[in-house]
Amino acid sequence: MALQQRIRSRQAHAPGATFLTxxxxxxxxxxxxxDNFCRIYSTGSDDEPITVDDVQENNTAIVASNGFFIAGSEDGTVCKYSLENKKLxxxxxxxxxxxxxxxxxxxxNWVAVASDELVVKVVNTKDTQQVQYLREQLRSVxxxxxxxxxxxxxxxxxDGSIYMYSLSSEQPNMIKKVDGIIKSLESDAEASSKVLWHPDGRAFAAPTAGRDIQVMSFSDWERQRAFKTGHSADITAAAWSPNGALLATTSSDLDLCLWDAKTQKLIKRFDDLKATVLALTWHPTENILSYTNNDGELFIHTDIVPGEHAALLAKPLQPAPFFHDPSEGRPANAPKPTTNGATSHEIPHRRALRLGSPDSLDDILGDALDGDEDMEDFVVDDDGAGYAPAINGHGKRTNGHLDPITGTLKRRAHGPSFEPQIHEAFQPGSTPWxxxxRYLCLNLTGxxxxxxxETGTHNTVTVEFYDREYHRDFHFTDPxxxxxxxLNDTGALFSCQPNTSENTPAMIYYRPHETWTSRxxxxxxxxxxESITAIALSSSYIVVTTSTNYLRVYTLFGIPLRVYRQKASPAVTCAAFHDTVLTIGNGPVSSSGTCTLLYTLENVKTDEVYQASDMVSLPPGAELRSVFFSDEGDPYIYDSSGVLLTLLHWRVMGQAKWVPMLDTRLLERSMGGKVEESYWPVAVAGGKFHCIILKGAEQYPYFPRGILSEFGFVIPLSSPNVQTKSGKKNKSKRRDVDQDGAEMDAMSDAEAEDEDVVKAQTADPLLQSLILSSTLATQLSSTLSSIPHPTSAQRKALQDLEVGIDRTLLQLLGQECLAGEDRGMKALEIVTLMRDANGKMYDLARKVAQRYGREVLxxxxxxxxxxRMLGVEDEE
Structure with missing residues (x-):
């Protein structure tokens, strides 16, 4: 005779939803x-449970390891508590x-958190700074x-869908969206739609809208066996036994059922429950099933499996209940299933068949991932008629059917024709699909x-900030x-193109981060x-360039301020900073057949034009890759040759010039082809170039997003590590010299020439510092002259730059004095470059000459x- 089953009921908490683990x-x-505490019960003990106080109220979930447990609550807090000291x-x-x-x-090591937010957060339990974000779902989880x-x-x-993610890489990846199984439920509903992973790992199950438990194989996403529970109300909880041989289900009809997983037969039904069970779990090793209900009660049901079936719990790990095991292969006549239950026979023109076994996990996952390169043949031209255009990985038509932008157009019998090569429009900081x-924007704000x-009717957009204490990330569905x-510290600006099928025009959308009224x-x-070619956002204005070459300027609250047609067309791109707007368009055709780029700089507040249709300086064959303003408000461009340039004297009409601030090809890490990499421009701030390093042949950043790197300005003067005639690398070295400056050791002619190169190399850092400081000082001086009331910090920054220039000139003067009397004319020229207006630098320069015994100098x-004191111009 089987032992009588015993149910141990305890009032664990105040009446209300209660959960366990x-x-x-x-x-x-x-x-x-x-209530604001939790209970810890010891298995097999009748002692009173240990109470952990200071827990959040209205808890909704709990999980545990052997050393700690984690609870989530309605106030949005997820806390970790120690089982050893019972403290937070x-x-x-x-x-x-x-x-x-x-x-x-x-x-x-990781805990996943579902909330009424659209994003699921996966947090490291040992380092809370490590967080992964799952964003594909359209509604709350x-x-x-x-x-x-x-x-x-x-x-x-x-929304009634299961989103399956792979977390094996740094960036989570959704591998499948499973529709047609779970029911669409409100997030606070008592009914359950939770996925139950089978212990053998090859399948999962979930409650269906028909109140059954449907099993699906993980390798090929095929529906397998189903448990016809017969519950008269929605299922509220379910759980596999530790070895996968049994399944327990319960519903709001107050029935609890045990099922044989292999046969899907009912073993035992308990129909005497007093309240709806919200959570149930099997003991890891014993014949115990525990559950909690919506009345604050805990039930520890020992010997729950009847004696005649208790042997099922003693079995080793059991296989999931399949119609046929996916590892054994699919029957030859079985059609390949798709996400929504349709077969490949039903949609013959929808997807090209892949080589190899259609049942392999790699193939199935490949179909699920939109980024699969093989998706280029998504529409199959199976009759050879040529009606199917090439489709990219985004599921949209490529430009492969168009003539290339380079070369001449093909015409039959009308002789040669010329087609100028225009620069395509682009949005700074964005990447292609x-x-x-794809990234819509990348800068230092976020x-x-x-x-x-998959539907093609909407996208999901995510906005993330680097400083999350200042701004909160947000995520929305984009129809x-x-x-x-x-994106900037003021708000986020978006634009979309006209939709011809729905007859809707192009649109811009602005979302401020914060306002002192309602947002x-x-x-x-x-x-x-009109279609939109580029947009820009400053702290004061919104700028839009369009396909009709109109420039449209709006205030941050949507008031149109300026509308005019650009002179340079077609429009290429634009950028904005405070009141300043920079627009770039195609200009006259050069001798190479490419259009020269022209830019215009203006102050939209005062309606003042700084530069009108001036040329963007690009080397032959190069393209413009990005345009932006620095944090100080100066224009910068970055071209395809890897050079960063700034516009000097841009506030004075006709005086602007493009100055190279960094040539990434001359970076020490790039010299000699030691590493194959390129640089994606992000911003200029703090006197440095911020970028993302792209490895190999990559042209654009992708997911997971690379970390930001920064490089100081280095105006190109000479190539580092030049070989000398003696075959040695040009590195700094020093020779002993006597008091007259003559070298103590004899040198060959080649060595003498090498010595000159070495001296020049020694001076290079000073020359680099001189020209860089002079450029930055000129730039900052122009900025301060345009500001009515410069701050003391800005004035001091300019003073420091000017003092640094004179200090560098003194160091160069010392080197020339050390080199010998024959360098006197160059040394005197260095003195003429000094900026000190009060004459102190002349006095210091004379002392340097005296120190090295250069009396004539x-x-x-x-x-x-x-x-200078008499106001006489220096004629020498």
Whole structure:
């Protein structure tokens, strides 16, 4: 005779929703409820549970390892508590909306948090700075569940879909969206849509809208066996036994059922429950099933499996209930399933068949990933008629059917024709589609990226900030298909192109981060027939260039301020800083057949034009890659040859000139081809060039986003590490000299020439410092002259630059004096470059000459100083 089953009921918490979990070793059972404490029960003990105080109220989920447990609550807090000292260890993460579920990876290193936010956060339990964000779902998330390996996470969304993520890489990747199984539920509903990973790891199950439990194989996403539960109400909780041989289900009809997983037969039904069970879990090793309900009660049901079936729990790990095991191959006549249940026979022109076994996991995952290169043949021209255009990884038509931009157009019998090569329009900081993702904006404030969804009717846009204490990340569904964006500390700007199929015009959308009134998002449509070529956002204005060559300027609250047609066309791009707007367009055709780029700089507030249709300096064959303003408000460009240039004297009409501030080809890391890399420009700030390093043949940053690197300005003067005639690298060295400056050791002619090169190399850092400081001083002086009231810090920065220039000139003077008397004329020329207006530098220069015994030079400097004091121009 079987032992009588015993149900141990305890009032664990105040009446209300209550949840529980076992530690992996089964020694502890932990519960949380609506009150501000949790209970820790010892398995097999009748002692009173240990109470942990100071827990958040209205807890909604709990998970545990052998050393700690984690609870999530409706106030958005997810906390970690020690099982050893029963104290709060850490607040792992906070969400702005209620937490609905938490799940822990098998190794205890990661916890996934589902909340009413659209984003699922996966946080490292040892280092809360390590966070992964899952963003593909369109609505809030009700449940999350790790598989046995911890490398995959199932997300049950309130939209009725399961989003399956791979977490094996630094950037999470959604590998499948499973529709048609779970029911669309509100996030606070008692009914469950939680995914139940089978212990053998090859399948998962979930409650269906028909109140069954459907099993699906993970390798080929095929529906397998189903448990016809017969519940008369929605399923509220379910769990596999530790070895996968049994399944327990319960619903709001107050029934609890045990099922044989292999046969899907009912073993036992308990129909005497008093309240709806919200959570149930098996003991890891014993014949115990524990559950909690919505009345604050805990039930520890020992010997729950009847004696005649208890042997099922003693079996080793059991296989998932398949119709046929995917590892054994698919029957020859079985059609390949798709996400929504349609077969490959039903949609013959939808997807090209892949080589190899159609059942392999790599093939299935390849189909699921929008970024698969093989998706270029998504539409199959299977009859050879040529009607199917090439399709890119984003699922859209490529430009392969168009003539290339280079070369002449092909005509039949009308002789040769000339087609100028225009510079294509681009949005600074954006990247092209790669797979189903692209960056819309990358700068020092943050970055905006978009993901195209399978339906093609909408995208999902994510805005992330580097300083999350100052701004909060946000995420939204994008039905307008925004293709351009700008981001700064004031707000975020988006634009989309006209939709001819729906007869909707192009649109811009501005979302401020904060206002002292209610947030005032606004949208405005452009006239029909105009598409947007580029947008820019400053702290004062919004700038839009269009396909009709109109420049449109709006205030931050949507008031149109300027509309005019650009002289340089077609328009290429634009940038803005405070009141200054920079626009670039195609100009006259050069002898090489390419259009010269022309730029215009203006102050839209005062309606003053600084530079009108001046030339953008690019080397032959190079293209413009980016244009932006520095944090000081000076224009910069970056071209395809890897050179960063700034515009000097840009506030004076006709005086502007492009000055190279950095040639990335001359960076020491790039010299000699030691590493193959390029640089994606991001910004100029703090006197440095900020960029993302791209390895190999990569042209654009991709996911996961590379870290920002910075390089100081180095105006190109000479190539480093030049070989001398003697075959040695040109490195600094020093020879002993006597008092007269003659070298003590004899040198060959080649060595003498090498010595000159070495001396020049020694002076290079000083010359570099001189020209860089002079450029920066000129730039800053122009900026301060345009400001009504410069700050003391700005004036001091300019003074420091000018003092630094004179200090560098003194060092160069010392080197020339050390080199010998024959360098006297160059030494005197150095003195003439000094900027000190009060004459102190002349006095110091004369002392340097005296120190090295250059009496003639000292006399020349004294004469120069006297002429300066008398106001006489130096004729020498």
């Amino acid at each position: 076992y530690t992996p070793n089964g020694k502890k059972l932990i519960t949380v409820g609506i 260890e850490d607040i792992l993460v906070r969400t702005s909306l209620p937490v609905r579920d938490v799940a822990m990876s098998p190794d205890g 009700k449940h999350v569940a790790f598989d046995n390996s911890g490398s995959h996470l199932a997300v049950s969304c309130t 790669r797979g189903n993702r 970055f905006i990226w978009t993901v195209s969804q 307008f298909l925004y293709d351009k964006a700008c 005032t998002d606004w949208r405005t449509h452009l006239p029909a027939g 000292g006399e020349k400097i004294r004469e120069m100083e006297e002429r």
